[in-house]
Amino acid sequence: MKIINFGFIGAGKIAGFSAASVASHGSGRVVAIQDVHLSRTEELQKEHNIPKAYATAEEIFADEEIDAVYIAVPNKFHASLALAALEAGKHVMLEKPFTMNADEARAVVDLAKQKGLVFTLGMNQRFLASGQRIREMVRNGTIGDVYHAKAQWLRRAGIPKLGTWFGNRALAGAGAINDIGVHALDLCLHLIDNFDPVTVTASTYTKFGDQGLGEGGWGLSDKEDIVFDVDDFASVFIRMRDGCSITLDAAWACHVPEGSLFNVQLFGTKGGFCLDPLKYCHPGEPEGEYAVEEILESPLPMTHCDRFHNFINHLHGMEELTVKPEEALAVQIILDAAGESARTGREVAIA
16 A cells, blocks of 8 residues: 655644644655754654654655645644645645635635645544444434534633644634634534524633633644634534524633533434444433433444544545545634624624
């Protein structure tokens, strides 16, 4: 089987996990790394035995040995780098969120299709074993028609380093909703296989980050005293075309019992699911009883539970791509609408 050679753009904390994922697949190898911070580049190169380090992204694109590019940089640069990689003939995996807006995302989707290249977004939560089990059971009609879903990722104190690009609108686009809310939303839509929204209503709040509170410390970015002007809490209500409704709550910082709570709940006509812990709720036997079951074992479509394994396997024609470009675009459209609704205080209709 042909080795898929990767070039990495961005040597932040997530890139280390990603390099390990590529290396764990027998047909994947990271051959080059580039980051504007030389020290991070050298550290990642040494830790993961990456043979080449480049000073610019253009050198990654020009390297004929590289088959695919992984991009993990501040959100502002997602679209331009993804477009440049596709123009250079490289397959692309891009870190979330997709882009700064849906117009940028649409341009990437269109170019990948035009070039006949594989583009995907690195939504790692889709590969959770619990999520895979729920998705299969939903597809099999286990809980009937899903009419409501609830997605949430709430942290007590989990703002990525204060004073870095994460908290700056010009570089990140938005805050908690773009960083962790996108994971909960994307997984929820994936579980019910519904990416067709019609209206979005949202409220966002900045209550802690602008006061220098709620820091969680994620990431390797150096503090630069960049102004914090994004949401640290977002609440969203989404109506889907088939009548299903979805609520999303995402917070980097809020007063909750748990340090971090990530969950998706599905409500169907025949039963319901809870992601964490994985539980199946439904009428039991005998009649009048109610059952709450923990689902610990069931077949997994992807036993590797890994986004890079899926990407590499797909490039080899062995596996369906889990995060399809059109689905990533639909999520970005919802994020855009949520931002507009929060700014205007009005419900936003999606054509």
